[in-house]
Amino acid sequence: MADEALFLLLHSEMVAGLYRAAEQGEGENGRCTTKLESMGFRVGQGLIERFTKDTARFKDELDIMKFICKDFWTTVFKKQIDNLRTNHQGIYVLQDNKFRLLTQMSAGKQYLEHAPKYLAFTCGLIRGGLSNLGIKSIVTAEVSSMPACKFQVMIQKL
């Protein structure tokens, strides 16, 4: 669907624009990742509201994580998460072997150091989605070989 192309382009332009502004301006590089993550958070909150309007109530945490891996990921990235692992104590690892936002960049180790910039928004997206479903979490991402990446979700028990 054509909307995909728009979102992909907007996302890469956002990342590039923010980092360019940071270089020219005050040089606060660490803030860029935070800004991207908080943008993703806000979008995730809004999106999950629209999405779960008509779905049934979730039974438990695992059910919510499965929803994120299947329905949410399919709608946003047109594919499901390839692998979900958990230690049943609040840590989940979502593995995507062909992450949409990274496929255009490289297939291997090239540009690996730039990959985290393009994952910050998605980490925020997951965190925002979970937050509006009542789960407080910390989401981080790691890439060892593009375009596969892993998102680690740590549930914060209040």
Next chain:
Amino acid sequence: MSRSPGRKQENHKISRELFVLTYGALVAQLCKDYEKDEDVNACLDRMGYSIGIRLIDDFLARSAVKKCRSYSETANMIAQVAFKMYLGVTPSVSCNSATGNEFSLILDKNPLVDFVEELPAERASLCYCNLLCGVIRGALEMVHLAAEVTFLQDRLKGDAVTEIGITFLRKPEDRKHRR
């Protein structure tokens, strides 16, 4: 997993909402970073330009349209094909000048502002959708048409409709095959 037929439409809608929400978050972040409205507008235009120069490839690949022979054909193409493809709306086109190089796209429904009620008081001259201007300008430049694209009317600022004005600038050498 069984899905009701209505679900597919919903998924398309949600994809579009992802774009709209992301755009909103971007504008909000830019408003935090820059104090002056002109800076935010310029930044959005620049980003739109970078997106436009890439989007044109995607557009041409998807739509496989033939070369446009006149400015009015180009304006119609933008309104009826490109806008429909990417934003799902079809603005109406009107020609503004006798020389035939100024056009207006009139949008009565702008999906980018779906979740925006009004501009905050201290941001009265913010062109919320300025990205669109940059996108059109960048895309046209990649097909060798220089143009100036601005917002003539904006519903968020109280006008009745949203109007985007495209002014094609003539290239130094005359366009061949003009009839």
